[in-house]
Amino acid sequence: MNIVCAGINHRSATVDIREKFAVGPQELQRALSRIRDIDGLAGAVIVSTCNRVEYYTASVCPIRVLDGLRGYLKERSGEMDAPLYTHDSPSSVRHLFRVASGLDSMVLGETEILGQLKQAYASATACGATTRHLNKLFQHAFRVAKHVRSETQITRGSTSVGSVAVDLAGKIFGDLGGRTILILGAGEISEKTARSFVSRGAKTVIVANRTFDRAARLAEEIGGMAVHFENWPNIFESVDILICSTSAPQPIITREILGPLLKNRPDRPLFVIDLAVPRDAEAAINDLENVYLFDIDSLEKIVAESLEIRRAEVQRCEKMIDQHVSEFVGWMRNHMAFHA
Amino acid sequence: MDRFLLTGATFCLLLSFCHTLLALGAGRYRPGVFNRVALFGGFVLLTLDLWQRGQAQGSCPINSLFDVLVFMSWSILLIYLLVGPAYHLSLLGAFTSPLVFLVLLFAQLGLAGPPAQGRFARDPWVEAHAALSLIAYGAFALAAVAGLMYLVQDRQLKKRQAGTLFYNLPPVTELGVANARLLWLGFGVLTVGFAAGFMSDLQVNNLKFATSVLIWIGYGLLLALRKTHRLPARRTAYASMVIFGLTLLALPTIQYLSTAK
Numbered sequence: 261m262n263i264v265c266a267g268i269n270h271r272s273a274t275v276d277i278r279e280k281f282a283v284g285p286q287e288l289q290r291a292l293s294r295i296r297d298i299d300g301l302a303g304a305v306i307v308s309t310c311n312r313v314e315y316y317t318a319s320v321c322p323i324r325v326l327d328g329l330r331g332y333l334k335e336r337s338g339e340m341d342a343p344l345y346t347h348d349s350p351s352s353v354r355h356l357f358r359v360a361s362g363l364d365s366m367v368l369g370e371t372e373i374l375g376q377l378k379q380a381y382a383s384a385t386a387c388g389a390t391t392r393h394l395n396k397l398f399q400h401a402f403r404v405a406k407h408v409r410s411e412t413q414i415t416r417g418s419t420s421v422g423s424v425a426v427d428l429a430g431k432i433f434g435d436l437g438g439r440t441i442l443i444l445g446a447g448e449i450s451e452k453t454a455r456s457f458v459s460r461g462a463k464t465v466i467v468a469n470r471t472f473d474r475a476a477r478l479a480e481e482i483g484g485m486a487v488h489f490e491n492w493p494n495i496f497e498s499v500d501i502l503i504c505s506t507s508a509p510q511p512i513i514t515r516e517i518l519g520p521l522l523k524n525r526p527d528r529p530l531f532v533i534d535l536a537v538p539r540d541a542e543a544a545i546n547d548l549e550n551v552y553l554f555d556i557d558s559l560e561k562i563v564a565e566s567l568e569i570r571r572a573e574v575q576r577c578e579k580m581i582d583q584h585v586s587e588f589v590g591w592m593r594n595h596m597a598f599h600a
Numbered sequence: 601m602d603r604f605l606l607t608g609a610t611f612c613l614l615l616s617f618c619h620t621l622l623a624l625g626a627g628r629y630r631p632g633v634f635n636r637v638a639l640f641g642g643f644v645l646l647t648l649d650l651w652q653r654g655q656a657q658g659s660c661p662i663n664s665l666f667d668v669l670v671f672m673s674w675s676i677l678l679i680y681l682l683v684g685p686a687y688h689l690s691l692l693g694a695f696t697s698p699l700v701f702l703v704l705l706f707a708q709l710g711l712a713g714p715p716a717q718g719r720f721a722r723d724p725w726v727e728a729h730a731a732l733s734l735i736a737y738g739a740f741a742l743a744a745v746a747g748l749m750y751l752v753q754d755r756q757l758k759k760r761q762a763g764t765l766f767y768n769l770p771p772v773t774e775l776g777v778a779n780a781r782l783l784w785l786g787f788g789v790l791t792v793g794f795a796a797g798f799m800s801d802l803q804v805n806n807l808k809f810a811t812s813v814l815i816w817i818g819y820g821l822l823l824a825l826r827k828t829h830r831l832p833a834r835r836t837a838y839a840s841m842v843i844f845g846l847t848l849l850a851l852p853t854i855q856y857l858s859t860a861k
Contacts, residue, residue, distance in 0.1 A: 417762060432757065434771035526829035529773060546758060549832045558760040565762060 261302070261393050261596060264322045265352035266329050266344050267314030270366045273343050275310075280337040283308040285383070292389040298328030303391035305384040305398065307359075309376045311366050316356060316398075318391040322348050350589045353397065357581045360405040362414060369414040369570045374405045393592065404584045411580065412573045417566025421449070421559045422456035424566075425533050429457065429501055432531050432552055437461035442492060442499040444468050444513075445506030446478040449535045453503055454482055462501070468492040470506070496521045501531045504540035513541040515548065522548060533559070603708070605649035606670065610704045612642035616697035639697060643677040650674055660727045662734060665852050669707035671731075673700045675738025683742065683782065695745045725800030732793030733812075737847065739786030740819070743779055744844035747837035750775035754834055776833035780826055783840055787819045808854045815850070818843050 268278055283291050283306050295304050300321035307314045319325040326346055333342040347355045355364070360377055362369045381398040384390050390398075409415050418424040429436055439462045443450050446469040454465055465484030468491070469475035475486035487495060504513060513532065522530070527550065534541040534555040546553040616638035650671065653661035662671045680696050752765060753772045769775070794816060797804075804812075822839050825831035831839070 416767065428757070428762075431753065431766065431769075431771050432773060434774050527833065549834065552757045554760060561760070562762045 261391075261592065262319055262322045263349040263352045263356075263393065263397060263592075264317045264319055264325055265314060265347040265355050266317075266326060267307075267312060268343055268345070269312035269314070269364070272345055277340075277343065278311075278313060280340060281313045281333060281342055283313060288383050289387050292384060292387045295329065295332055296389060298325055298332065300324040301328065303384075303394045304389050305381055305394055307377060307380040309373065312359070312364075314359070316352070316394065318393045349592065350585050353588050354581060354585045356397065356401045357404045357584055358578075360401040361408040361577055361581065362405075363574060363577055363581075367419050368567065368574070369416070370419070371409070371415055374402070378402065393595075396591065397588065400584065400588050404581060407584070408577050408580055412576050413569050414573045414577050416569050416573075417562065419563055419566055419570075421535075421556070421563060422453045424559050424562045425453050425503075425554070426456045426460050428552070428554060428562075429531050430460075432529050433500060435461070438463045439500040440464040440466065440498050441484075441501045441503060442466045442468065442495070443478070443484075444489075444492060444502065444504045444540065445536065446471075446474045447505040447535070450503045450505040451478055451482065453533060453535065454484075457501060458482060464498075466492075466495060466499070493517070493521060497524050499530070500528070501533065503533045503535065505535040506540050507536070508540060509538060511538075511540055511542040513545060515542055515544045518545050518548060518551070522551070535559075605645045605652065606704070606708060609642040609645035609649065609673075610701065610708060612638045612645065613697050613701035613704065616642070617701050620697065635697065639677060639680065642697075642700070643674070643681060646670065646674040646677065660731050662730045666707050668734065668852065669703050671734045672737050672741070673703050673707075675735040676700050676703075676741045677738075678735065679738045679742050679782070679785070683778075683785075695749060696742065699741060699745060723800050723802070725796050726802050729793050729797035729800060729802065732789050732796060736786045736788075736790035736793055737844075737851075739782050739789060740840070740844050740847065743782035743786060744841045746775055746779040746782055747840040750779055750833065750837040751841075754837075772833075776837070779833070779837050779840055780823075783819060783823055783826075783836075787816075787823055790816060790819070811850050811854055815843070815847050818846075 268281055270278070273281075288306060288308075291306055292304060295301065295306075295315065295317075300319050302318045302320070304315060304317045307316070315329055317325055317329070330342070330344065333344070334340065358364045360374055362371060362373055365373055377398070381390070385395070418427050426436070429439070433439060436457060439457070441454055441457055441462050441464065443454055443465065446467055454462075458465060465479070465482055467475040467479040467482075467484055467486045468489045469478070469486075470489050472486065472488055475489075478484075479486040502513070506512060513534075518530075529550045529552065532541050532545065532551060532553045534553065537556060539555055541553055541555070543553070543555075545551050616635050619634050619638070650661050653667070657663055660671075661667050676696060677700060684696075749769055750772060753769045753775060756763065756766045756769075757772060770778075794812070822831070822836065822843065826836045
């Protein structure tokens with residue numbers, strides 16, 4: 261029995277090509293039953309995400325299966341030749357383990373792919389499209405992903421400014437549920453950052469902008485409330501996270517302004533995220549008790565450090581994956597006779 | 601053979617300490633089973649050692665400076681095992697193991713001598729006073745450790761550094777809360793311990809009494825200032841470390857001087 265993988269991903273094809281081959285959840289069952297008609301194919305799992313479309317198949321005759329898959333894909337895409345990469349075992353096994361561990365992802369070490377693989381496998385199982393070898397392969401892949409993540413730093417840190425800000429807030433407040441966010445300046449980047457916080461349970465979002473209508477519009481979009489810009493100090497007592505991105509030429513959050521406001525909220529940390537250039541918050545406020553200031557440079561520096569750490573871990577991950585591949589190939593060799 | 605259990609406990613803590621250092625050095629520390637098992641192993645061995653020496657001395661085994669340090673190490677581990685999981689402070693173990701290891705090492709290398717004889721009669725108030733006081737110091741020790749963790753995390757946030765410790769240390773707010781709660785726990789137990797001392801017929805020299813009262817007032821004042829928001833979390837963390845450091849120096853010195861007389 262052989263495991264064959266054929267697919268396209270973000271490296272081999274641009275999005276306009278990938279979208280032609282994408283398999284939506286509603287057509288997955290049909291696609292699975294269609295490819296199971298391919299001569300020599302014992303079972304299949306289709307993984308279709310925004311960055312990849314991959315077919316994992318169990319077969320005794322890989323060449324015939326690949327030909328069949330190429331024909332199917334051509335037919336699906338309207339006679340377009342898919343820029344397919346193909347892997348035969350053990351290379352296909354290694355490929356799946358790398359995909360599950362996030363090593364093949366666009367953002368190195370991202371974890372969403374594991375959930376997508378689990379979903380793809382569950383769908384194939386529900387359609388009765390998997391075989392014993394595919395079951396074993398995917399279950400092993402999930403174990404590999406867990407092992408790699410827990411033993412290395414491949415998922416360490418965050419890889420976007422928004423998620424770094426959320427991580428930092430977690431290291432200041434712990435649970436973000438019930439926290440109040442004040443946005444000064446209704447720009448796109450502050451909106452994205454605020455949305456990251458809301459998705460992690462932040463309770464209240466207050467928007468203040470020089471143009472009140474714009475503040476009101478953003479507040480409505482993210483389920484918050486708007487205040488007039490000059491009134492923000494009045495609601496400051498309840499604020500935990502301050503996101504600034506105004507276009508003011510001078511700092512608007514200074515030590516002189518913040519100092520007296522902080523006296524009304526003893527022992528309550530304040531996380532200031534300054535996304536504006538020129539900066540909205542004076543650097544000296546970071547010296548105030550319970551105030552943690554991060555500007556755009558410091559957030560981007562953390563993103564870069566996280567990526568660097570992840571890249572440095574790739575070799576260790578590959579070694580761990582090699583061991584798992586040997587283990588799985590050994591199992592396959594011992595179970596040649598009991599295929600399907 | 602009589603030091604076998606103690607040596608075993610010290611070895612467990614050394615293992616935990618080395619494991620933490622190696623993992624942190626490799627930049628991949630995660631609080632895990634190894635530290636918990638090593639610290640629990642150390643606690644069990646210390647408990648057996650104390651029980652054995654308590655049987656031999658016919659009283660709570662805190663009759664010499666050596667005994668005091670061993671008992672305090674035991675109480676630090678006890679509080680850690682009770683409090684650590686409750687506050688999700690797994691990494692507290694990584695900071696606790698070096699402290700307890702050094703205290704035990706100092707006790708064994710610097711103070712080991714012939715086994716102490718029970719010096720006072722079996723007055724339950726005296727026993728309660730001594731044992732509770734040392735358990736309180738165990739809580740204060742852990743408050744100092746939580747304070748150190750707070751300061752490390754606070755510094756990393758202020759300096760905008762996201763190193764290995766940053767990702768593994770608990771949130772700075774939770775560390776501040778843990779620091780304050782451990783101080784309250786220690787203060788409460790110490791107060792009960794002092795009350796037990798007053799109920800007994802124990803005669804202590806003035807220097808020891810004055811030092812103990814000063815420590816009690818010091819922690820009481822610290823907690824009062826914290827409670828009324830006059831002392832922010834960062835300064836409370838510093839103060840808890842400073843007062844415990846002074847206590848660690850003062851009490852054994854006085855105990856040593858008293859024994860020398």
